[in-house]
Structures are given as C-alpha cells and as structure tokens.
Amino acid sequence: MFLNQSLPERLEERGVSRRAFMAFCGVMASTLALPASYRTAIAEALGTVRRPVLVWRQFQDCAGNSESILRSPQPDVAQIVLETLAWNYHELIMAGSGEQAEAQSTQAVRDFKGQYIAVIEGAIPTGDGFCTIGGRSALDLAREVAGNAKFTLAVGACAWDGGIVQHGPTGGQGVQDVVPGATVVNLGGCPHNPVNTVAVLVHYLTFNEMPALDQYNRPLFAYGDLIHDQCERRAYFDAGLFVESWGDEGHRKGYCLYKMGCKGPIATYNCPNVRWNDGTSWPVQAGGTCIGCASHDFWTNSSPFYGRLPNVSGFGADTTAETVGVGLLVGVTALMAAHGVGKGLQAARARETAGASTEEAGTPEAGAPPVEAAAPAAEATAEDGVAEPPPPQTPDTGSEGGRDANQD
Amino acid sequence: MTRIKIDPVTRIEGHLRIEAEVSGGKVTEAWASGTMFRGIEKIVEGRDPREAWIWAQRICGVCTTVHAIASVRAVEDAIGATPPPNAELVRNLIAGSQLVHDHVIHFYQLHALDWVDITSALKADPAKTSRLAQSISDYPSSSPTYFSGVVNRLKTVADSGQLSLFASGYWGHPAYRLTPEENLLAVAHYLDALEWQRDVIRIHALLGGKNPHPQTFVVGGMATPIDPNSPQAINPAAIDFLRARIESMRTFIAQVYIPDVLLVASAYPDWTTIGGNTRNFMTYGGYGTGSVSDTATYLFPRGIIMDRDLAHVLPMDQEKISEQVARSWYSYPGSGEATALHPYQGVTDANYTGPTPPYQWLETNGKYSWLKAPRYGGAVMEVGPLARVLVAYASGVPAVTKVVNSTLKKLGVGPAALYSTLGRVAARALESAIVVEQLSAWVDELDHNMTFGDLRIADTTKWDPSSWPSSARGFGPHEVPRGALGHWVEISDGTIKNYQAVVPTTWNASPRDAQGQPGAYEQALVGTPVADPTRPIELLRTVHSFDPCLACAVHVLDAERAGERTIVTVEAGR
Numbered sequence: 001m002f003l004n005q006s007l008p009e010r011l012e013e014r015g016v017s018r019r020a021f022m023a024f025c026g027v028m029a030s031t032l033a034l035p036a037s038y039r040t041a042i043a044e045a046l047g048t049v050r051r052p053v054l055v056w057r058q059f060q061d062c063a064g065n066s067e068s069i070l071r072s073p074q075p076d077v078a079q080i081v082l083e084t085l086a087w088n089y090h091e092l093i094m095a096g097s098g099e100q101a102e103a104q105s106t107q108a109v110r111d112f113k114g115q116y117i118a119v120i121e122g123a124i125p126t127g128d129g130f131c132t133i134g135g136r137s138a139l140d141l142a143r144e145v146a147g148n149a150k151f152t153l154a155v156g157a158c159a160w161d162g163g164i165v166q167h168g169p170t171g172g173q174g175v176q177d178v179v180p181g182a183t184v185v186n187l188g189g190c191p192h193n194p195v196n197t198v199a200v201l202v203h204y205l206t207f208n209e210m211p212a213l214d215q216y217n218r219p220l221f222a223y224g225d226l227i228h229d230q231c232e233r234r235a236y237f238d239a240g241l242f243v244e245s246w247g248d249e250g251h252r253k254g255y256c257l258y259k260m261g262c263k264g265p266i267a268t269y270n271c272p273n274v275r276w277n278d279g280t281s282w283p284v285q286a287g288g289t290c291i292g293c294a295s296h297d298f299w300t301n302s303s304p305f306y307g308r309l310p311n312v313s314g315f316g317a318d319t320t321a322e323t324v325g326v327g328l329l330v331g332v333t334a335l336m337a338a339h340g341v342g343k344g345l346q347a348a349r350a351r352e353t354a355g356a357s358t359e360e361a362g363t364p365e366a367g368a369p370p371v372e373a374a375a376p377a378a379e380a381t382a383e384d385g386v387a388e389p390p391p392p393q394t395p396d397t398g399s400e401g402g403r404d405a406n407q408d
Numbered sequence: 409m410t411r412i413k414i415d416p417v418t419r420i421e422g423h424l425r426i427e428a429e430v431s432g433g434k435v436t437e438a439w440a441s442g443t444m445f446r447g448i449e450k451i452v453e454g455r456d457p458r459e460a461w462i463w464a465q466r467i468c469g470v471c472t473t474v475h476a477i478a479s480v481r482a483v484e485d486a487i488g489a490t491p492p493p494n495a496e497l498v499r500n501l502i503a504g505s506q507l508v509h510d511h512v513i514h515f516y517q518l519h520a521l522d523w524v525d526i527t528s529a530l531k532a533d534p535a536k537t538s539r540l541a542q543s544i545s546d547y548p549s550s551s552p553t554y555f556s557g558v559v560n561r562l563k564t565v566a567d568s569g570q571l572s573l574f575a576s577g578y579w580g581h582p583a584y585r586l587t588p589e590e591n592l593l594a595v596a597h598y599l600d601a602l603e604w605q606r607d608v609i610r611i612h613a614l615l616g617g618k619n620p621h622p623q624t625f626v627v628g629g630m631a632t633p634i635d636p637n638s639p640q641a642i643n644p645a646a647i648d649f650l651r652a653r654i655e656s657m658r659t660f661i662a663q664v665y666i667p668d669v670l671l672v673a674s675a676y677p678d679w680t681t682i683g684g685n686t687r688n689f690m691t692y693g694g695y696g697t698g699s700v701s702d703t704a705t706y707l708f709p710r711g712i713i714m715d716r717d718l719a720h721v722l723p724m725d726q727e728k729i730s731e732q733v734a735r736s737w738y739s740y741p742g743s744g745e746a747t748a749l750h751p752y753q754g755v756t757d758a759n760y761t762g763p764t765p766p767y768q769w770l771e772t773n774g775k776y777s778w779l780k781a782p783r784y785g786g787a788v789m790e791v792g793p794l795a796r797v798l799v800a801y802a803s804g805v806p807a808v809t810k811v812v813n814s815t816l817k818k819l820g821v822g823p824a825a826l827y828s829t830l831g832r833v834a835a836r837a838l839e840s841a842i843v844v845e846q847l848s849a850w851v852d853e854l855d856h857n858m859t860f861g862d863l864r865i866a867d868t869t870k871w872d873p874s875s876w877p878s879s880a881r882g883f884g885p886h887e888v889p890r891g892a893l894g895h896w897v898e899i900s901d902g903t904i905k906n907y908q909a910v911v912p913t914t915w916n917a918s919p920r921d922a923q924g925q926p927g928a929y930e931q932a933l934v935g936t937p938v939a940d941p942t943r944p945i946e947l948l949r950t951v952h953s954f955d956p957c958l959a960c961a962v963h964v965l966d967a968e969r970a971g972e973r974t975i976v977t978v979e980a981g982r
Binding site for chain 2: 061072092095134137165170253303
C-alpha cells in the first residue's frame with residue numbers, strides 16, 4: 001500500500017519546492033496550535049513513504065462538505081494530503097459508477113480493516129428507503145464503513161449531530177449515534193472548514209493519533225475558542241459601537257454585528273483565525289452575522305438567526321455598552337464552562353474582560369469562577385432556547401490536558 | 409433484452425440510480441430514481457421568512473447560493489421589498505461566478521472522464537502534446553516540460569498500484585476515442601481546473617464570507633456594505649480583487665474550457681445525434697443589466713419552446729407549473745395520485761413503498777423515486793444551459809446567436825445538433841463565455857456607483873415584520889447553472905405558512921407522471937448505444953450532460969415548530 005517516493009520528492013517533481021512544502025507544514029502547525037518548532041516534525045512525518053487508504057461516504061448530504069474539501073487552500077501544497085492518501089472512494093468525484101464504484105468501498109473495508117480512514121458526510125436515517133446507495137441502506141453502509149475504520153471523521157453538522165436533516169421527517173442522525181462502536185472525530189460546521197480537516201489528518205500522520213478533543217469529540221484547536229473572543233470587531237463591541245441596520249454607517253465602518261443577531265458570543269470555532277477560501281474572509285468580515293454553524297444543534301440554538309442573544313436585559317437605544325457586556329458575559333462564561341473549553345486560559349481572559357466591562361455595574365457573576373457561574377447562566381439561556389444545552393458530561397473532560405499534551 | 413442498473417451514478421451531486429432495458433445494443437427504456445430524501449421544505453414553516461434563505465441554502469452545497477437567492481427573491485416579492493441596484497449587482501456577481509465556476513468543475517471534474525481515458529494519457533508523447541496544445545490555444549501552460557510533468561505525476565500514482573479516485577474507471581473501454589496526446593491534454597487541464605476553481609471562487613468568500621454557503625444574503629438586499637473609504641467594506645481594493653478573478657475566469661474559459669469542449673466534440677461527432685429526444689424547453693431567464701423584476705433587461709430571456717419550434721418562443725407563466733407524485737414515494741391528500749398541484753398548494757408527504765434494502769431492482773412499474781414529477785401545462789420540460797441557449801438563440805439575442813452559429817460552423821453541424829448530449833455540453837461552455845462578460849459589466853457598474861457615492865446596499869424599509877401585510881405570497885425565480893429554479897412562499901402574520909421549491913434537477917430527472925410520460929433523463933437515454941452492459945459508460949455521458957444535482961431535486965425542509973411535527977415539502981433545485 002505504499003509509494004516508493006516520499007512526499008517531498010513527489011512534490012519536487014511537480015515543481016513544489018522544499019521551501020513551499022515547509023511553509024505549508026508551518027501553517028499546519030499554527031492551525032493545530034502547536035509551537036512553530038513542530039513544523040519539522042510534521043514535515044518529517046509527511047515525508048515518510050506511506051499512503052493510508054481513505055473512504056469518503058456521503059449519505060443524507062448536500063455535498064457542501066465535499067465541495068469544501070475541494071477548496072482546501074494552497075493549491076499545489078495542500079493537495080499534499082490528498083496525494084498522501086489513497087482516496088479510494090468519494091461519490092462526488094470518483095471515476096467509476098455503480099458496481100465498480102461500490103467495489104472500491106467494500107474492498108477497502110476488507111483489505112484495510114482497522115487501518116483505513118473513513119470520512120462521513122451527511123446524516124444517516126434509520127428508516128428503510130430514505131437513503132439507499134447501490135440498493136443498500138445508508139445505515140448498513142455506515143456501519144460497515146465507519147465500524148471497521150481506524151477512525152472516522154464526521155464532517156459537517158449533519159454527520160455530527162444530524163444537522164438540518166434531524167429536523168426533517170426522516171430523523172437522520174449523526175455517525176456516533178448510529179454506529180456506537182466507531183471512533184469518531186466530529187468536525188462540525190456548515191460546512192466544515194477544510195483547513196481544520198486537513199490539519200486533523202496531518203496531526204494523525206505526524207503523531208499517529210488524534211489531536212486533543214473536547215466532550216463532543218471535536219478537536220480543541222478548532223473548536224476551543226469563542227468566535228467573540230477572536231473577532232476583529234470585538235473592540236467595537238467593547239466600545240458599544242454597533243451596526244443598527246444593514247448598510248448604515250456603522251456597517252460600512254465594520255462595527256459589531258451583535259444587534260443584528262450575531263451568534264459569535266455563544267459560538268466556538270476558529271473561523272476568525274483560519275478564515276475561509278485560502279484565508280480570504282469569514283462571514284463577519286464580509287458584513288454578515290455568525291450563525292454559530294459549528295455549535296451543537298445550531299439549527300435549534302441559533303434560530304431565530306436575526307434574534308439578539310438573550311439575557312441582555314433592557315437592551316435598547318439608550319443602553320450602554322457596559323450593560324450589554326454584563327449580560328453577555330454571563331452567557332459566554334457559562335458557555336465556556338459548559339464546553340470545558342481551554343479552561344485556564346479562557347477563564348482568565350473572560351475574567352479580565354468581565355472585570356473591565358462590568359467594573360461600574362459590579363455584578364457578582366463577573367469575577368466568579370466560570371464553572372460556578374455556569375450553572376445558573378446555562379439554565380437561563382437554555383430557557384430562552386438559544387444558548388447551547390449543557391454538556392452531557394463533566395465540563396472539562398480532557399480539554400486543557402489535551403492541548404498541553406500536544407505541546408509537550 | 410438486458411436489464412442494467414447504475415447505482416450510484418457518481419460524479420454528480422447526490423444519489424441517483426438509473427435502470428435501463430437494453431436491446432440490440434441500445435437503450436430501449438430507462439428509469440431515473442432519486443434514492444435519498446431529507447425533507448427540507450417543511451422545516452421552514454412557522455419561521456421568520458427573513459431567515460428562510462439560511463435554511464433553504466442547505467438544500468445544496470454544490471449549488472450553494474442559488475437557493476439563498478431564490479429564497480430572498482420570493483420573500484421580497486411577497487412583502488414588497490426592493491433591493492437597491494448595488495445589492496442586485498452583488499447578487500449577480502455571486503450568481504454569475506457560481507455559474508462559471510460550476511460549469512468548469514462540471515466539465516472537468518464531473519464529466520470529462522466519460523470522454524477521457526486517463527490511462528491512455530500515460531502513453532502520450534509530451535512534445536507531441538505540446539504541439540497539439542499550441543495549435544488549438546494560447547494557454548501558456550503548454551510546454552513539453554509541463555506535459556511530461558503531468559505524465560510523471562500520473563505514473564507515480566499508477567506505479568504505486570493505488571489509483572485512488574481513478575481506480576474504478578472504465579479505462580480501455582471501446583467507447584473512448586481520444587488519442588493519447590488528446591487524453592494527456594485533457595488530464596492536464598483536469599488538474600489545472602482543480603487549482604483554478606479554488607482561486608476564482610474566492611469571489612464568494614469576499615462577497616459572502618465563505619464558500620460553500622455564503623452568509624451575506626439579506627431580504628431587501630445584501631449584508632455587504634459598500635464604502636470606498638472603509639477597509640471593512642467593498643472598496644477599491646475589493647473591486648480589484650473581483651476584476652482579477654473575473655479576468656482569470658475569462659482566460660480559462662477562452663484558452664482552456666472552450667478549446668477542450670471543441671476537441672471532445674470533434675472527436676465524438678456521433679454524440680451530436682445521441683441523447684436528444686427531449687422536445688420542450690423552459691427558462692425563467694435572467695443575468696440582465698437591470699433589476700430582477702425587469703424581465704426586459706434579461707440577457708437570457710424568459711420563455712418556453714414547445715416541440716422544438718424555434719420560430720415561436722412562448723411566454724412562461726408560472727401558474728402553469730405543477731407537480732405530480734403518481735410514480736414518486738409521496739402521498740397527496742384526498743383524490744391523490746393523478747392530482748397535479750401548483751407549488752402554492754404543494755404537499756410533501758413522504759410515503760416510501762419501494763423495496764426493503766438491500767434490493768436488486770426497483771419496482772419501476774409503480775412508484776420508484778424520491779423526485780416528484782414537475783410539469784408545465786402537463787408537459788415534460790428540459791431545463792438548463794441548453795434551454796437557456798435555445799430560448800436566447802430563438803429570440804435572436806445577438807451575443808448568443810453569434811457564438812452558437814460560429815461554434816456550429818466550426819463543428820460543421822446544423823442547429824439540430826444542439827438537441828443532443830454534446831449540445832448540452834456545448835451550451836454550458838458557450839453561456840460561460842457570455843456570462844463572464846456580464847460579470848465584468850456588473851463589477852464596472854458597482855465600481856461606478858461606489859465612486860459616485862451610491863452606497864445603498866439594502867432596502868430596510870421592510871425589515872420590520874410589522875411593515876408587512878398580514879398575508880402575502882411570493883415567487884422567487886432564479887436561473888441557476890442547472891436550469892430553472894423557483895421558490896414559492898406564503899407568509900401569514902409574519903411567519904412562513906407554506907414554502908415550496910421546484911428545482912432544475914427535479915424537472916430533468918423526474919420520474920414518469922400519472923400519464924406515464926417519462927422525464928427528461930428517461931427520454932434522453934432512449935437510443936443510447938451500450939457496447940458493454942457491465943460497463944455502461946455511454947449512459948453516463950448522457951446523464952452527466954444534464955449535470956445532475958439530486959440533493960436539490962429531493963429537498964425537503966421539514967417544519968417542526970412548537971412541538972408539532974408535520975411533513976412538509978420543499979423542492980429545491982438549481
């Protein structure tokens with residue numbers, strides 16, 4: 001199953017220099033929140049002669065996640081990962097159809113059992129007939145492909161938690177719910193950002209294991225930080241400068257979109273840092289709101305998409321930024337605790353910010369430890385049906401340990 | 409008589425199955441089945457119509473943006489919001505670049521391998537390929553070194569014994585007819601197109617924040633502010649960014665896409681007589697210089713052609729559109745099976761009665777698809793690039809008649825050749841060249857407006873739901889890469905009461921109706937030659953020529969609000 005040439009050798013034949021290759025490895029290290037020195041380790045790992053098999057299966061999907069991987073940035077160089085893998089099955093772009101296509105999937109499962117990587121896109125219905133491929137049910141295929149893989153990447157919201165499909169009449173679910181024994185890494189987002197997915201694969205090829213995951217089995221490097229904390233418009237939020245209507249002066253100047261319904265304060269993702277389409281932009285930069293598409297069941301928790309986040313009592317034309325800050329931070333702190341997200345660093349940052357913006361208001365929550373603040377705030381937001389539900393298990397499982405381990 | 413099936417049809421969006429009877433080496437009858445259902449239309453019921461586009465856009469990630477645009481148009485039509493010219497321009501830039509991007513990906517990534525034998529390219533002489541390339545195009549990547557690099561890249565993969573995505577192809581099939589050098593040229597451009605598409609679609613990232621699923625549509629306009637003096641808005645640097653990518657599109661279409669389509673068409677002249685059979689064509693029209701409500705300014709006119717009568721382009725009346733479910737896995741209320749419902753009355757009540765998986769064959773005498781059967785005045789219509797080009801050609805649109813006539817002349821064929829598998833392929837390439845010129849015009853106009861101080865991007869007078877009538881309904885047409893897409897919305901007391909989408913692939917891939925009329929794919933496949941029933945590449949050529957998008961074709965947004973779960977129907981399309 002191996003090639004005779006190392007990846008840098010193959011790339012050099014294609015005119016991709018060692019220098020460009022190392023630059024790519026540097027970007028990957030940065031995305032993975034690894035120290036820059038890991039660039040060399042990544043390069044060495046990618047330079048070895050091996051080529052694991054990958055099977056990409058689409059079920060109740062829109063192909064948005066497939067399209068997204070086609071936009072994987074840095075053309076010649078990010079294709080590294082595509083060429084580093086034997087991409088044996090992918091309905092959207094594979095050459096053969098019908099029986100010839102299905103044979104690729106069944107052969108990979110048979111010949112590389114426990115060794116190949118599965119990628120699943122789309123939800124999986126459990127009822128007969130809602131999704132069949134080659135006459136077989138999606139459930140049957142998902143159990144075969146995800147159940148025998150070394151690990152499975154569930155890309156996009158639908159493969160993670162059922163996404164938009166779970167709101168429909170078929171009740172389609174995520175991979176982890178229908179293939180209980182599978183080792184699943186969830187890469188939520190609508191769609192997933194290919195930079196993160198490529199980075200997970202690079203991490204696996206470099207360290208032979210998955211990066212640190214949160215309690216939703218999402219990689220912390222991508223899902224560990226609040227959009228709001230990384231947002232380039234954050235200073236306007238803190239200063240109380242908001243877009244009031246589409247195309248107004250504040251909108252043109254890039255003010256905060258909170259009042260237009262932005263869900264950045266309750267959503268985690270590395271959107272503002274890695275951005276999209278070769279780092280070109282991301283929704284808030286372009287002038288739109290964040291819809292929290294990488295959050296759990298975001299269709300339930302973010303709609304109404306133009307509704308302002310709750311717990312901002314008395315918000316109106318004469319409300320000060322300080323008031324806004326108080327209300328939001330309760331929710332934000334709760335969310336971070338609920339997510340078990342980068343506990344130490346984030347809590348410190350939240351306390352700092354809370355202290356600054358609530359100095360005058362002097363709310364008791366402001367300086368409280370995040371976990372304690374979490375419970376009442378999480379209840380409050382859940383009642384409003386907008387914030388994410390509390391996690392199914394202890395908040396900080398594996399979170400900070402994971403990232404620290406990476407850096408050791 | 410041999411019965412064959414292709415499931416899954418790959419290199420398309422979604423899950424499509426074809427069954428066919430083959431006799432005497434030709435298809436005598438065919439059935440197209442969409443084998444996946446999500447149920448997205450109903451999901452938006454009871455919600456704020458201003459956010460319907462966010463949900464509807466998820467009907468498809470390949471046709472990303474198209475459902476968003478159709479959705480905001482439908483809601484604007486209902487509530488009377490009027491997007492300012494700049495918003496129309498930004499939407500046009502998003503839609504036009506989507507069309508060009510999508511067509512190029514279709515030709516290279518989704519369709520080319522039906523015509524191009526990648527293993528034959530390994531035997532090509534790079535120097536000879538270079539001479540061939542330079543004889544048909546000015547595209548600068550044409551040196552012997554460039555082509556030998558591609559050969560080496562292919563050899564590396566082939567020698568590994570792991571052919572990856574290419575492992576399952578029909579290589580060596582007698583239906584392949586290109587020389588090794590022609591195959592190498594096409595494979596090189598397959599790889600170049602992959603790289604090109606990643607860059608040009610950054611237009612969507614700039615204007616929409618990301619692609620797929622841009623995030624800046626707004627009922628009444630766009631959420632993309634314009635300000636020549638702000639780094640946070642569409643400004644002169646953004647205009648330059650757009651222009652550079654439009655220029656890249658223009659170059660790639662002129663130097664790569666169109667020459668390659670002509671190369672394929674010249675090598676497969678018989679495919680200008682195969683895959684036709686469809687007789688009626690429909691387009692909503694669009695891509696104009698004015699407001700979407702001003703159909704007179706459309707570059708591609710709205711219209712209907714019945715029975716290939718190019719002398720009479722008929723007006724399109726959306727009231728004549730209806731859908732049937734006689735052969736689809738749905739139930740209609742009451743009288744049922746023979747009923748044809750207009751989208752405003754549309755119902756999507758799933759009722760799977762097909763075989764229990766795993767199964768070998770569908771029951772094609774009964775219900776056999778998740779697609780409904782849309783009809784226009786009861787007639788089967790083909791939609792898509794061919795329909796657009798035919799209506800524009802028959803209407804005498806100069807930009808279209810010029811390129812169509814010159815292309816037909818180059819190939820030495822008459823207009824009848826358009827009614828074919830290759831006719832669809834050619835129409836897609838020609839309209840790409842036309843739309844890219846519109847893209848330039850739109851960006852110039854946007855630049856002009858910005859420079860002269862028109863910074864309006866949204867009509868916010870109808871943003872507040874209290875400004876809406878207590879009940880209203882609207883139609884949102886959008887001519888998208890795969891054809892005529894329509895969204896219909898009914899609004900009551902500020903929320904969505906009913907929502908329906910009728911999508912291009914639903915038109916084209918439709919199953920039979922109550923009268924037994926086959927859909928467009930099913931018609932087009934009849935007569936297609938089949939050299940080897942175990943490797944039916946010829947059927948794929950015709951099916952792929954429509955550029956199927958099954959997620960669109962079976963779109964259901966299910967409305968689940970206030971604890972109540974109803975079955976709703978949404979059809980999307982593109």
